[in-house]
Amino acid sequence: MTEPIMRLEHLQRDFDTKRGKITAVHNVSLDIAPGSILCLVGESGSGKTTVARMAGGLLKPTSGDVVFEGHNIAGMSKDEFKAYRQAVQIIHQDPYASLNPIHTIGDTLRAPLLHHKMVSSRRAATLKVAELLELVDLDPPENFITKYPHQLSGGQRQRVSIARALTLNPRMIIADESVSMVDVSTRVSLLNTMLKLRQELGVTFLFITHDLAVVKYFGWEGNIGVMYVGELIEYGPTPQLIGRPVHPYTRALAAAIPEADPDITRGKEKLQLRSLDIPSLVNLPKGCVFHPRCTYFEEGLCDLAMPPLEHIGEGRDVACFVMVRDLKEGKDIFQPTVPERKKDKEGAAA
Amino acid sequence: MVQQQPATQPEDSTRNENAPVILSIENMSVEYKTPSGWMQAVRNVTMDIRAGDAVALIGESGSGKSTLGFALLRMLPRTARISSGTAIYRDRNGKTYDLTEIDDKTFRRMRWREFSMVFQAAQNSLNPVLKVSDTFLETGRAHGMRSRHEIRQKALKLLQMVQLDPDRVYNSFPHELSGGMRQRVSIALALLLDPQLIILDEPTTALDIITQRAIIDVVKNLRDEFDFTMIFISHDLSLAAELADRVATMYAGEVVEYCNVRETFYNPHHPYTVGLLNAVPPIAGTDFTPLTAIPGATPNLLHIPSGCAFHPRCPYATDICVQEDPPLVLLEGTRNHLVACHHHDEVTKDPEVWEKMEVTAEAQTQAIG
Incomplete structure (x- = not known):
């Protein structure tokens, strides 16, 4: 196996809040292979963004390590850290907030090129900017270079953010909910652009989202980590994990998602959870964090300790006492949760 | 529980096909005043909504779907105006009103009793200094429910139906509730006076998946129980697939396709x-x-x-x-x-x-x- 480009080792992050100390991320370990896609999925408060910020060097872990290309970032010299921050770029959720409104697109993209001496002259910088804009499908570049962010649509602004992330030839991009604020058709074209960049430039992606359907599309060739109130509860290759989720939380999530197909979505089973409410991070339940909501809950098993992430084959891991035990007893835990997609009924009414 | 369309039903008909039209929008246009001139947000929209139907207005941002909903319920900002068109509303007694013309007093009297609205950000539509109970009492009293006891009983029943713990929630302040809970309170409140028509603006946007599912299930149950007509505005096609009988697709201010939900998708x-x-x-x-x-x-x-x-x-x-x-x-x-x-x-x-x-x-x- 190739050496991972990034290793997250037992990451934990605590925050002090008015209502007491919370642990936003608890014991998260993940390896990211070079050129691969890792998607972190979870609802609000799951800790996925906190993991992303630690991986990007924006936030120090309370404990645990971020190891980039074999070097622990906590032990890096100033120059090494700078090189790591150049190699790992972050695309934020909100392109309205992350682009400076008083700079033109050209200025915004030229600045890092000149600052980091990636180019020798302003003229060369402009050429490079045009190249970058074409790369993110803002074509022809002349139409965009002299524009201000407010003159662009949300999708175009997000493309500029991607172009800016690419200015320093990064080896890894962390995209935090980078397509959640745009319309459906724009979202697909942004995802397609990022997939193209991965193909052409071999960039590694850490992709953060709450949307399992987006992950299925973007991360099809990669892996998914599912997070729930700070814990990584399931991990595995995208097709297997989405097709046959094992953790009761992932199953609930997959079953809950409405589908743009009336027959499938109306045929889904009603949501079965013991409680609808996500527990407060200030007062997490004892034992498995999911047990108060879980329909598979077994007293004396699930309410004692948090289950560890265990291998269940096919490169998959799950943190669930019940599922791991059932697997050992030879039961089939890989049941599809969502009805199969029927063939399109095109012209059925005609 | 598997819900399926009866096999005998043709793709192109709805169960409400012969129900009376309760809202008839004709040639409606809405524009916003901007420094660069009047901006056409809704253009010549004509559509009929039948009693009992759930109609989805779908489209991307800038399609005019929210503006249309706001225009119907007089929620447009001051910079907007209805530049043409009528919206004829028919109440349960068969009396008709043009929503674009009636005076404010008549409109206020009809609000909540005839039609109500559930907003996207429920936290903004509930008064933060009022307990949920006070919001229900105020709304009920302002529209003719006299007895405190009657309002309370109705509110508790509705809160129960939207899968909330009625006694706890009724005595809470909005900030003590989660976003999904507040959204469900808003839905319960919208039903307090048995309106004929409910307009929901992006009812599940910005909520977590499992919360979204809970809202969808709640709305389905309520529609089985009460016989209201529903217009909901969403950018999310899957929500339309879940809840709608008919879907109006909007683009650049116009309705470009309006048909039964299975026709839209298949x-x-x-x-x-x-x-x-x-x-x-x-x-x-x-x-x-x-x-x-x-x-x-x-x-x-x-x-x-x-x-x-x-x-x-x-x-x-x-x-x-x-x-x-x-x-x-x-x-x-x-x-x-x-x-x-x-x-x-x-x-x-x-x-x-x-x-x-x-x-x-x-x-x-x-x-x-």
């Missing part, structure tokens, strides 16, 4: 509807589904393209599309599938048509003002 005839469907990632199925984006961006409403507003992004566009805005017409062989496209006969769901399309500079840059 037999769409407007290229924009097809484009949206091809762009939604499915979760079901164990295979990979390639997705195609609609080329270009939504138009700037100050410079709406000539003819059919969708033509710069449309793979079917020809000269006539540049010159003439197609009217909304009945699709041949159907009873109520309306579509506004010169080439609706040729439109298929085949994504290849889109992949072959050359993106014009016009489509790419039309969003730039």
Whole structure:
């Protein structure tokens, strides 16, 4: 196996809040292979963004390590850290907030090129900017270079953010909910652009989202980590994990998602959870964090300790006492949760 | 519980096909005043809504779906005006009112009793200094419910129906509740006075998946229990697939397709509807589904393209599309599938048509003002 480009080792992050100390991320370990896609999925408060910020060097872990290309970032010299921050770029959720409104697109993209001496002259910088804009499908570049962010649509602004992330030839991009604020058709074209960049430039992606359907599309060739109130509860290759989720939380999530197909979505089973409410991070339940909501809950098993992430084959891991035990007893835990997609009924009414 | 359409029902009819029309919107246009002139947010919308129907208004940002909803309920900001059209509302006694003309007093009297609205950000629609109980009491009293006891009983029943713990929630302040809980309180409140029509604006947006599912299930149960008509505004096609009987697809201020939900998803005839469907990632199925984006961006409403507003992004566009805005017409062989496209006969769901399309500079840059 190739050496991972990034290793997250037992990451934990605590925050002090008015209502007491919370642990936003608890014991998260993940390896990211070079050129691969890792998607972190979870609802609000799951800790996925906190993991992303630690991986990007924006936030120090309370404990645990971020190891980039074999070097622990906590032990890096100033120059090494700078090189790591150049190699790992972050695309934020909100392109309205992350682009400076008083700079033109050209200025915004030229600045890092000149600052980091990636180019020798302003003229060369402009050429490079045009190249970058074409790369993110803002074509022809002349139409965009002299524009201000407010003159662009949300999708175009997000493309500029991607172009800016690419200015320093990064080896890894962390995209935090980078397509959640745009319309459906724009979202697909942004995802397609990022997939193209991965193909052409071999960039590694850490992709953060709450949307399992987006992950299925973007991360099809990669892996998914599912997070729930700070814990990584399931991990595995995208097709297997989405097709046959094992953790009761992932199953609930997959079953809950409405589908743009009336027959499938109306045929889904009603949501079965013991409680609808996500527990407060200030007062997490004892034992498995999911047990108060879980329909598979077994007293004396699930309410004692948090289950560890265990291998269940096919490169998959799950943190669930019940599922791991059932697997050992030879039961089939890989049941599809969502009805199969029927063939399109095109012209059925005609 | 598996809900399925009865097999005998033709694709193109609804259970409410013979119900009376309770809202008839005709030629409605709404514009916003901007420093660069009047911006056409809703353009000549004509549509009928029948009693008992759940109608979804879908479209991307700038499609005019929210503006249309706000215009019906007089929630437009001061910078907007209804520049043309009527919206005839028929109450349960058969009396009709033009919502664009009635005076404020009549309108206030009808609000909550005849129609109510659930807003996108429920935290903003509940008064933060009032307990949930006070909000229910105030609303009930202002509209003719005299007895405190009666209001309380009704409120507790509704809160129970939206899957909340009635006694706890009734005595809470909004900030003590989560976003999903507040949204469910708003839905319960909207039903307090048994309105005939409820308009929901993006009822599940910005909520977590499991919370979204809970809202969807709640709305389904309520519709089984109470017989209200519902218009909901959403950018999310899957919500329409879940809840709607009929779907109106909007683009650049116009309704471009209006038909039964199964027609929208299985037999769409407007290229924009097809484009949206091809762009939604499915979760079901164990295979990979390639997705195609609609080329270009939504138009700037100050410079709406000539003819059919969708033509710069449309793979079917020809000269006539540049010159003439197609009217909304009945699709041949159907009873109520309306579509506004010169080439609706040729439109298929085949994504290849889109992949072959050359993106014009016009489509790419039309969003730039």
